[in-house]
Amino acid sequence: MTYYSDDNCVYCHGCGARYDIFDLYAIQQQKITPNSDNHVSYQFKEIYNEVAEYMHADVNQFKIKPEDALHNKINEYNRRLIEKAAKTLDKTDYLQKRGISQELGKQFHIGFIENWINPTIEYKADKGTHQKPTPRLIIPTGVSSYLARDTRDNIPDAEKRYIKLKQGSLNLFNAKALQDDSKPLFVTEGELDALSILEVSKEANALALGSTSNIDLFLDTIRNIKRQAIQKHEAYYPTILIATDNDSAGQLAARKLSQGLNSSYIDNYIVDIARNCKDPNEALTTDRNKFADTVASTIKDPDNYLVGLLKRISQHKEKPQFIPTGFSNLDQVLDGGLYPQLYVIGAISSLGKTTLAMQIADRIAARQHKHVFIFNLETSKDELTEKNLSRLTFELADDKSGNPQTARSINNGSWLDYPKESKLVMRAVEAYSKYYTYLHIDDGTESRPSAKDIYSRLNIYCSKHPDNKPVVIVDYLQILRAIDDRDTDKEKVTKSIAEFKRIATTFEVPVIVISSFNRSSYDNPAAMESFKESGEIEYYADTLIGLQYRGIDSEDSNLDNLKKQDPRNIEAKILKNRNGRSGVSVNFAYYPKYNDFIAEDD
Structure with missing residues (x-):
């Protein structure tokens, strides 16, 4: 391992692990084992206090509040649940129904819980509160955070708002892919969308936001990675392929992502791999071969400018962009x-x-x-x-x-x-x-x-x-x-x-x-x-x-006289x-007393 004083961390060039003093203390003194992503999970406030005592440091220590203990308890429950679920993935065929192989699911430690209950509600609720257990696909986004997705074919209308529930802190799915700039990286909204891309291609990585509300989290993460690379005098030139959903919210999210990446000088493209489907996973299940070809062609030519242009023109024809002002002469x-x-x-x-x-x-x-x-x-x-x-x-x-x-x-x-x-x-x-x-x-x-x-x-x-x-x-x-x-x-x-x-x-x-x-x-x-x-x-x-x-440009014009006109011209x-005509004028009769402009057709 090599120690870098600029960020006070050690870095392993073999496995890519990066640890600060608190990570190392948790590993060496608490015997906490890093997971497969080299991430160490522990309660920071507790480790911070122990490190301060170990080093006899004269610093203020954290006060461990009851809510901290409850938070730690829920996190520990979630960590064990993720481990348990990963062992029973074969008890559900939900991934196959969504076009994703069990093998790929296991690579990302995806699991299944037949009778899942929400631990946050369970631990915080009064005694006697009853939750209805539901079968859930468990998609980890961190050591103690995950997405619990209802796998039932028929879900009652009253429960549809709970189909996808997040547990733990907000995290990106497959965030470690950001560290690898050797392949283009697709950014999707949903975890299954990212898995759909990985299902059909080994030439690219894929990451899921989990929600369009995580745009800032994604941008902060990639900016930090770039900043660290610069500090270490290392190259970091990722290519980001933005593949959000094909709806208005997804299109807005894509523009926000692109602008944020542009401001950090990170190469990016807004791509359409779902084509006429709502999202990449729907495209995969609709026509797997077509989706695979689309992903492959997008990797080769992410700009795909002409196809995108024709799509935008078609959208404009179906729904005109302009909004009339209500003044016919100005609109013309x-x-x-x-x-x-x-x-x-x-x-x-x-x-x-x-x-x-x-x-x-x-x-x-x-x-x-x-x-x-x-x-x-x-x-x-x-x-x-x-x-x-x-x-x-x-x-x-x-x-x-x-x-x-x-x-x-x-x-x-x-x-x-x-x-x-x-x-x-x-x-x-x-x-x-x-x-x-x-x-x-x-x-x-x-x-x-x-x-x-x-x-x-x-x-x-x-x-x-x-x-x-x-x-x-x-x-x-x-x-x-x-x-x-x-x-x-x-x-x-x-x-x-x-x-x-x-x-x-x-x-x-x-x-x-x-x-x-x-x-x-x-x-x-x-x-x-x-x-x-x-x-x-x-x-x-x-x-x-x-x-x-009107008339101000004539040689004998007088501003005071022009103001006295009623109506004013x-x-x-x-x-x-x-994008249109310039150098032209339109005329109005203006009645300032009654705040009214009337268009004059020339």
Whole structure:
């Protein structure tokens, strides 16, 4: 063995074992035998205290609490259960039904328990609590952790949520495969999916996350291995083939994995080995030879770009990507509406950029019943709602109704004294009540979020609702809280706009970011350089839209006179459109009193 002072561990070049001082104490003094993966299982707090006493070290020791003792008891039970189950794998044919050989199962110490009960419930429950034993396949993910999978053919509906139960700490299945970078490594969601790949190929390794919630655990593990290799001046260049399930949650997990690996400069590919099946195991049991050929061809050509491209195009045809804004003239120049990309809308102060964005949000929610997340940092939720109601009274008003109401008049309740106006406002409230639950207005006036905070919020929602992709609106860029408090204004904008690009890409959602203009641009036509920190905004944005008063580009224009128009004539200039037409404009009549934009067809 060789001792490495940089991580205070010894390393065996023969078997690959790596031990620190606590591992060695457990082996030598407690006579604990490492398992087949060279892992040593023990209760760390107890060993730490013993090592401290053995070395007469003047350090604080752990207090062993009753819950620690219970935790240790459950872990010891799980360890013995894994050993017992491995001896009785031949009592079930569940693996064969899933296309996996007993021999492969035994390589991974998979076992079977005919009458399994949940030890966590058993040890923590009051006396008299009764569990119904069930037959379970035991798939170890660690010395005292495993997946217990129900093997019954007919499982009652009430028990289907318990088909797969985890025991012990969160671990990856076959995590040791990460140490071997000589073969490509498939990363799957389920343990049976990883085994399916190993069943048909010896040219690759396979690892299972166990759950998409273990993405961070996987990324942390591979980053630590890479870091240790660098410290030891050893090469570590793994190729990761991401083969998550063929559903929305799996596709989202694949994008998160790929982005995390890219940030660590680790070679990776998102691959489709399940093809028309839900996951690799279903593909194996559907057509074993076809699955084996697909895995082999993927190993040889993991990019398989053209096949992936054609699949994505087919998906786009079946389910169009764009979401109409509700303004026909704007949708026409945007090729149908908003796509999963980053849009930046800029204008001078008080021109109506927030109002336009909110009107787009309203129309998407009202007409398409799609969720819209609105992060507004300068206007409260009540104010935005009152503006929406004001616009609705303007749109609903006719000769027989009362007068439309401004946001201020709605707020102060003056309309309550007039029957016609009251009836009009209540009609607006009724119309708004039919869709306002699709509008998730995050009031950032009291606690400003950062772009990272917004990513976290979207991550939670999209993970829970992968099939209901929302639209995201941020108002506005320059007053977001900095990701790092030490950042300059330029660095804040750069990091924030990059994070919004990541949101659009990761979650495949349209993101609209509102931006202010430079003061020097107030009397000039909208242009790319009008945006504050325009270089970074221009670089990351897929589409740049500048709002301006129509006629501002004429020589005799006067900004004050243009502001006095009623309605105001507003022009939206498409300054940049990475995937469509740019250099074109669309026109609106803007009624600021009632917060309403009306499209003008040229």
